[in-house]
Amino acid sequence: MADKVTLAKALNMALRKVLEDDPKTLLMGEDIGKLGGVFRVTDGLQKDFGEHRVVDTPLAESGIIGTAVGLAIRGFRPIAEIQFDGFVYPAFDQIVSQLAKMRARSGGRVPMPVVVRIPFGGGIGAVEHHSESPEAYFAHTAGLRVVSPSNPVDAYWMLQQAVQSNDPVIFFEPKRRYWDKAELDVTATPGPLFESRVVRPGQHCTLAAYGPMVKTCLEAATAAAEDGTEIEVIDLRTISPLDVDTLCASVERTGRLVVVHEASVFLGVGAEVAARVTERCFYSLESPVIRVGGYHTPYPPSRVEEEYLPDLDRVLDGVDRALAY
Amino acid sequence: MADKVTLAKALNMALRKVLEDDPKTLLMGEDIGKLGGVFRVTDGLQKDFGEHRVVDTPLAESGIIGTAVGLAIRGFRPIAEIQFDGFVYPAFDQIVSQLAKMRARSGGRVPMPVVVRIPFGGGIGAVEHHSESPEAYFAHTAGLRVVSPSNPVDAYWMLQQAVQSNDPVIFFEPKRRYWDKAELDVTATPGPLFESRVVRPGQHCTLAAYGPMVKTCLEAATAAAEDGTEIEVIDLRTISPLDVDTLCASVERTGRLVVVHEASVFLGVGAEVAARVTERCFYSLESPVIRVGGYHTPYPPSRVEEEYLPDLDRVLDGVDRALAY
Amino acid sequence: MTDVVSHVPPSAGQELVQLLTPEGLRVHRDDYDVDLSDEELRGLYRDLALARRLDVEAVALQRQGELGLWPSLLGQEAAQVGSGRAMAADDYAFPTYREHGVALTRDVDPLKLLAFYRGVTNGGWDPNEKNFAIYTIVIGNQCLHAVGYAMGVNFDHARSGEADESQAVIAYFGDGASSQGDVNEAFIWASVFNAPVVFFCQNNQWAISEPLEKQTKIPLYQRAQGFGFPGLRVDGNDVLAVLAVTKAALRRARQGAGPMLIEAYTYRMGAHTTSDDPTRYRLASELEHWKLKDPIERVRSYLFRNEKADQAFFDAIEAEAEQMAVRLRAECRALPDPDPTSIFDHVYAEQHALVDEERASMAAYLDSFVGASH
Amino acid sequence: MTDVVSHVPPSAGQELVQLLTPEGLRVHRDDYDVDLSDEELRGLYRDLALARRLDVEAVALQRQGELGLWPSLLGQEAAQVGSGRAMAADDYAFPTYREHGVALTRDVDPLKLLAFYRGVTNGGWDPNEKNFAIYTIVIGNQCLHAVGYAMGVNFDHARSGEADESQAVIAYFGDGASSQGDVNEAFIWASVFNAPVVFFCQNNQWAISEPLEKQTKIPLYQRAQGFGFPGLRVDGNDVLAVLAVTKAALRRARQGAGPMLIEAYTYRMGAHTTSDDPTRYRLASELEHWKLKDPIERVRSYLFRNEKADQAFFDAIEAEAEQMAVRLRAECRALPDPDPTSIFDHVYAEQHALVDEERASMAAYLDSFVGASH
Numbered sequence A, B: 001m002a003d004k005v006t007l008a009k010a011l012n013m014a015l016r017k018v019l020e021d022d023p024k025t026l027l028m029g030e031d032i033g034k035l036g037g038v039f040r041v042t043d044g045l046q047k048d049f050g051e052h053r054v055v056d057t058p059l060a061e062s063g064i065i066g067t068a069v070g071l072a073i074r075g076f077r078p079i080a081e082i083q084f085d086g087f088v089y090p091a092f093d094q095i096v097s098q099l100a101k102m103r104a105r106s107g108g109r110v111p112m113p114v115v116v117r118i119p120f121g122g123g124i125g126a127v128e129h130h131s132e133s134p135e136a137y138f139a140h141t142a143g144l145r146v147v148s149p150s151n152p153v154d155a156y157w158m159l160q161q162a163v164q165s166n167d168p169v170i171f172f173e174p175k176r177r178y179w180d181k182a183e184l185d186v187t188a189t190p191g192p193l194f195e196s197r198v199v200r201p202g203q204h205c206t207l208a209a210y211g212p213m214v215k216t217c218l219e220a221a222t223a224a225a226e227d228g229t230e231i232e233v234i235d236l237r238t239i240s241p242l243d244v245d246t247l248c249a250s251v252e253r254t255g256r257l258v259v260v261h262e263a264s265v266f267l268g269v270g271a272e273v274a275a276r277v278t279e280r281c282f283y284s285l286e287s288p289v290i291r292v293g294g295y296h297t298p299y300p301p302s303r304v305e306e307e308y309l310p311d312l313d314r315v316l317d318g319v320d321r322a323l324a325y
Numbered sequence C, D: 001m002t003d004v005v006s007h008v009p010p011s012a013g014q015e016l017v018q019l020l021t022p023e024g025l026r027v028h029r030d031d032y033d034v035d036l037s038d039e040e041l042r043g044l045y046r047d048l049a050l051a052r053r054l055d056v057e058a059v060a061l062q063r064q065g066e067l068g069l070w071p072s073l074l075g076q077e078a079a080q081v082g083s084g085r086a087m088a089a090d091d092y093a094f095p096t097y098r099e100h101g102v103a104l105t106r107d108v109d110p111l112k113l114l115a116f117y118r119g120v121t122n123g124g125w126d127p128n129e130k131n132f133a134i135y136t137i138v139i140g141n142q143c144l145h146a147v148g149y150a151m152g153v154n155f156d157h158a159r160s161g162e163a164d165e166s167q168a169v170i171a172y173f174g175d176g177a178s179s180q181g182d183v184n185e186a187f188i189w190a191s192v193f194n195a196p197v198v199f200f201c202q203n204n205q206w207a208i209s210e211p212l213e214k215q216t217k218i219p220l221y222q223r224a225q226g227f228g229f230p231g232l233r234v235d236g237n238d239v240l241a242v243l244a245v246t247k248a249a250l251r252r253a254r255q256g257a258g259p260m261l262i263e264a265y266t267y268r269m270g271a272h273t274t275s276d277d278p279t280r281y282r283l284a285s286e287l288e289h290w291k292l293k294d295p296i297e298r299v300r301s302y303l304f305r306n307e308k309a310d311q312a313f314f315d316a317i318e319a320e321a322e323q324m325a326v327r328l329r330a331e332c333r334a335l336p337d338p339d340p341t342s343i344f345d346h347v348y349a350e351q352h353a354l355v356d357e358e359r360a361s362m363a364a365y366l367d368s369f370v371g372a373s374h
């Protein structure tokens, strides 16, 4: 019988598993030891694996990624935690110039099996810099892979798969879904990491999202179904590379695509989805790809974040706009 | 009579002008003093304006932008130079978290009239990290404005306008065009900074580019004209905000759009152009927006950069693909 | 630039500068001291008490759901009030997110601090009115801003030819922050540009769950040695000592002698923020130890024992603090949520096509609901 | 972790460690010294001469258009050879972009260095074969890699329970780099994790056009004091002194005593790179002054005067260097440009849909020309 676990707990179980299975893995980050991370994702791991496998680091994100690169050169498989989305930027140089490029620069001789875990997105009433959605920066960067699970089961498997990948993976954890629960069967066999998944079939319009917005989209689809609109929901799961095949297969059936994320629409991941799907499925599209997302503003103060974030109504508004064509 | 000046010289003249006109302006960066910058854009300025107006800084990009923010809080209008595109990343945090957000965070009380000059792009046979096109990172960041001149005349006016703007402007200088010459009439009246410009009219297809690729596109249009294809070329000039009106007006005439840049296509500026124009001009487009750009790889070693960079042939190939619909 | 170099700390030293013991005994020193009237001393006590009362109220408001978060300053009142009161009116402070006590000394209405942590604004006050920058959450960023501002002071002098005493700047940061690249770059820039800036590190022994030894193997004030300017450790729970050393450091900076690092040795007596649970990572006994060094209690003892204040004074302060709390509670609860379209208002100083378009689209979307409910 | 703490530098000091004067006179010291056979001494001379000859050849190749760029090591041969030869076989070096002399000591074929600057590869050699990382252009990045690697050495020990002498790591960087956040973070991490890493700073007095005083007001080796580990200045033009202090620092690191900073005081006798024009920013007299301290000439004098080498030896080395140059010239010219589609080969370790698609599209596009020219 599968137990119900939260997304945070599923990640914790995945980390425990990789620490057990591969002595070359190690966790590093701020407050991940005794505290177990501010979201408790690493709860209990330092106690069980020691300070050399679960490493509380100085307060310096460039240091975290820079030393992870050095550890990877030595053959380790570091799993770095960035405490919040808004604090990854001090590490941007090491990520873009080194982590992403090292393998190519070295002619394939030095792989970078590093996972960078980043709790991301808003909706938890946090203070500024704690609700950002910086995934587009990383998706635009060649050499990185970018994924985001939307639910506890994916969280469990995708994190392990990310650790097993020999490429650097930026792993975006939907922080406002950390407490969502689902049954987790740890004996199951997961599908491939870099594939999107149709999580609800439908014929009138495709709705694509990742991470925290998948749940919102599923709720929107449920609501729309009451009005007779059958929405197909795709959980992208992988942001870079994009699984364009799954998207196009759906769009060829539905003729319409709405893509949703919390990040600003302008040059957000939805821009690439729209451009690429439109190029591939030009004659299948009965409406332009509609993008629903954050606005071109810094993430707003939390008392107004609900208006900033796409919610069920805004998603359905997007669907309506697509269907209006 | 207007003199012929290089793009680098036009920038130098613009900097001299703003230093003369406004005592609150100052230049800061690595090697911008006696050396005049590695591209000589600041040549002679320290000699004439002194070490307090043209400031050679320690070798630390986060320091450059962080102190520029502090200077702006005090009422200065700093013009920071980042020596090469690939060295802006250490400053990414200060740019994204502070420079871009300070005005909004302070409720409009603290404007950030800072210009960040960045020579960008490839084609000069440089060693790694010296040929990057990071503009999409900044264009995705709310609070910043992003522009790029393509020729000496625009360089002269746009830089002055950027300095006059009360918003932070990331000013991308097309380094491989630094030595291009044009007649510059310093008594002319420039158009608005945040408008794109049709630089060659045509009716069969629109070709949009900015910075270094404008020249390539103009050459492509000339070549295409010989075969009877009339290409309309738009110099975007402004990347954020995009001048969607100018783009759409053209696309409504031509029905086709090809967008060109050196940066990776995946989530490059072309993605936003494609998504937005398609949404706005869905019924006018006879083909999907075609994107021609860099590949999803780190910028390659210089001996193979010509194959990486869009050139006349690849641009025309893109036009052909658009016309094939 | 002036060549007057005043009072360089003699020690840069091994010891903790202290002027008031935990027991409230006054110690006199040759190098750093203060000479305050009784009224000034009582003023400091009032500052400390108000800071603590504000903090207690804010924690309560957070518990009641009125604030999203609150980082308590409990235990750090002396470090903040002492340094804040050391500033001249036109000195400029660059705080972290915990400098509520400094904010009070800069005459920032504490309601503005509550507004920030309530989530109705990301700023709240006018930095250039109070010479107190908005709070900085991203660890270390503000240290470079402080240096830039201080460089600007020098540049303005260079332009005007003035060389008189003028403005100085304080950069606040924590023990954890000392590990950030930005903070160390700030040290370099300050030194190279001889910027009139005082780096004021509140070493409260913890960076969330990480104790000091995760950031440094040697006392933090010694970091300054590596950058060529003096560093000094002060008893951060002693408001007089903090006031004395910060005044000296600011004066020194104003006179053109460049930056200095002050490590205020103190203790975070509460949780990191209201979201934190310190029982997971530190022993209660540590707190008990530090309670004996309480920054307010020692001032009270000193004032009382030396008959510089009587019970009526303390009662009056308590009443005033209570009044402030009552006002803040009411006003905080009444703070309206921002208008949704206000998020577009200050992104840019000048017209911006995309922002205009998005503002209009949000407005139309919100209007559609208003219509629907008719 | 072992608790053996060997040989901490006594001075961390004011003076420059020197074992061979510019005139070629041998100085003996109690704290740092070397005891080398004549053959070993001649070996060092050979290293120095080959490094310089390589450099001369590379500059010439750049002038002839065979290389895109070349950062000359002229003047820094002793700093590089001395530190490179101090390493044990399984020590690991993290270079900047100028460490050609170190590369030679790590047995990296200099052709690979030329290949990098010719622009046919962004790497060139196998870092883990030579224990010599690929060149790092982004100033300072490699210092954190070095520390991470060195932390890994400790972690491996912790796992295996071993505490014997083992690997140490060298991080190379320049005087300009000392201002980067990454370098200072590296100091912090190395200290906190007691990482077996030696920070080797070649202070060649210039960062492109900026003289040392734009980066620091105090001698760079003193930076270490702020981070709690020893720092020391060595005559960077004295290969024996560099060898001695680097060996000691590496030994110390291997024995578990943690990091150390070595400032090799030297001079960039050439331009920053072949793109640079130093006449714009520095006086020729400065170069003349440093010519008197040439790192190779003093070894030659010493060997010759003390009859440790005769003219035949020097002639043989010159011939060998010339041979190397001839080979390099020919092989460099013959280096083929990479196949265009090779740019896709190593971006990812595993299959990647977009890269596959783009590779195919480039191949088809290139093929269309092949077709066209038929």
Ligand SMILES: Cc1ncc(C[n+]2csc(CCOP(=O)(O)OP(=O)(O)O)c2C)c(N)n1
Pocket (backbone or CB within 6 Å): A030, A059, A061, A083, A087, A090, C098, C137, C138, C139, C173, C174, C175, C176, C177, C178, C204, C206, C207, C208, C268, C272
């Ligand atoms: C760049 C960055 N990384 C991480 C965080 C998360 N964070 C907030 S406070 C804090 C600890 C700060 O410790 P310290 O500097 O000692 O200040 P204190 O909170 O003790 O006042 C951390 C890690 C942050 N705000 N910014």
Ligand SMILES: Cc1ncc(C[n+]2csc(CCOP(=O)(O)OP(=O)(O)O)c2C)c(N)n1
Pocket (backbone or CB within 6 Å): B030, B059, B061, B083, B087, B090, D098, D137, D138, D139, D173, D174, D175, D176, D177, D178, D204, D206, D207, D208, D268, D272
């Ligand atoms: C992050 C970054 N900023 C700027 C540059 C451009 N740049 C290349 S070398 C150099 C000077 C480096 O000086 P130093 O560290 O003293 O090393 P040296 O070149 O003297 O060996 C600069 C500014 C760079 N490569 N990386």
Ligand SMILES: [Mg+2]
Pocket (backbone or CB within 6 Å): C174, C175, C176, C202, C203, C204, C205, C206, C207, C208
């Ligand atoms: Mg602290």
Ligand SMILES: [Mg+2]
Pocket (backbone or CB within 6 Å): D174, D175, D176, D202, D203, D204, D205, D206, D207, D208
């Ligand atoms: Mg140098």
